[in-house]
Amino acid sequence: MTINPDLQGRSYPAGAAYSVGREEIRNFARAVKATNPAHYDVEAARALGHRDLVAPPTFAVVIAQRADAQLIEDPGAGIDFSRVVHADQRFIHHRPITAGDELVAELHVDAVRSMGGGAMITTRAEIATTNGEKTATSTSSLLVRGEGQ
Amino acid sequence: MSRTLSELEVGQEIGAATLAITRTDLVRYAGASGDFNPIHWNQDFAQSVGLPGVIAHGMFTMGAVIQLVSDWAGDPAAVVDYQARFTKPVIVADTTSAPTEPGAVVEVRGVVGAVDEQARTARIDLTVTFDGQKVLVKAQAVVRLP
Numbered sequence: 001m002t003i004n005p006d007l008q009g010r011s012y013p014a015g016a017a018y019s020v021g022r023e024e025i026r027n028f029a030r031a032v033k034a035t036n037p038a039h040y041d042v043e044a045a046r047a048l049g050h051r052d053l054v055a056p057p058t059f060a061v062v063i064a065q066r067a068d069a070q071l072i073e074d075p076g077a078g079i080d081f082s083r084v085v086h087a088d089q090r091f092i093h094h095r096p097i098t099a100g101d102e103l104v105a106e107l108h109v110d111a112v113r114s115m116g117g118g119a120m121i122t123t124r125a126e127i128a129t130t131n132g133e134k135t136a137t138s139t140s141s142l143l144v145r146g147e148g149q
Numbered sequence: 150m151s152r153t154l155s156e157l158e159v160g161q162e163i164g165a166a167t168l169a170i171t172r173t174d175l176v177r178y179a180g181a182s183g184d185f186n187p188i189h190w191n192q193d194f195a196q197s198v199g200l201p202g203v204i205a206h207g208m209f210t211m212g213a214v215i216q217l218v219s220d221w222a223g224d225p226a227a228v229v230d231y232q233a234r235f236t237k238p239v240i241v242a243d244t245t246s247a248p249t250e251p252g253a254v255v256e257v258r259g260v261v262g263a264v265d266e267q268a269r270t271a272r273i274d275l276t277v278t279f280d281g282q283k284v285l286v287k288a289q290a291v292v293r294l295p
Contacts, residue, residue, distance in 0.1 A: 033216065
């Protein structure tokens, strides 16, 4: 299986909206061992000036990886998921993600570089509310290992 | 507790923490994040793809160590930019029969790397190690402070 070099520059449109719920923020916070009350207690979050519970700084990965799945599952991309390794990650938050948000993510394939028999694919998920308010930009590099790598 | 930018100096340590990880933590993270890759919970599968054992999700480690910064800043939403490169896996031993024993221990330390008075931000550089080796490289969080 080889990576399609024409992937660079490709975009995948935002799919169905993702509803960010309070329990989901609490569960994700527990899963990353976050103890800040702003993830659990609505009053504590409001005391910091937030509308509702605040998501931990890496919560956007849940939405970004759903967007990445569109690329990985695209038969035309030529990506073998069992050979994918997450190489790096960056989040830029335009505003905090809070409970009650309805988010969509548009995926862009920014770069495809050959690496031995494999490839490094850089994707960017632009996360926004369904009203079009920019929320976060998530950039990931995925290393697709070649045979024998 | 909240911080202000004026009290910061480049090179100043913001704190350090120890993160004890068990396989239960990885299963919980898999459920919360939706990343069910079996290399994070199945020993046989992990070994079949050439890993020494079950490894933590890079995003679990990245997500857990940032607490040092959010707690120091006082508001998790102060973290406006956060990046890391995953260079070495964190191998998590099976301690199911001794649940109080950690399967892996990760150390994190944060230092003020830069202060931008105009943007009202500080960059915190994190050193994240497992077994004496760096597992995250260029782990940097930009924090907006009053």
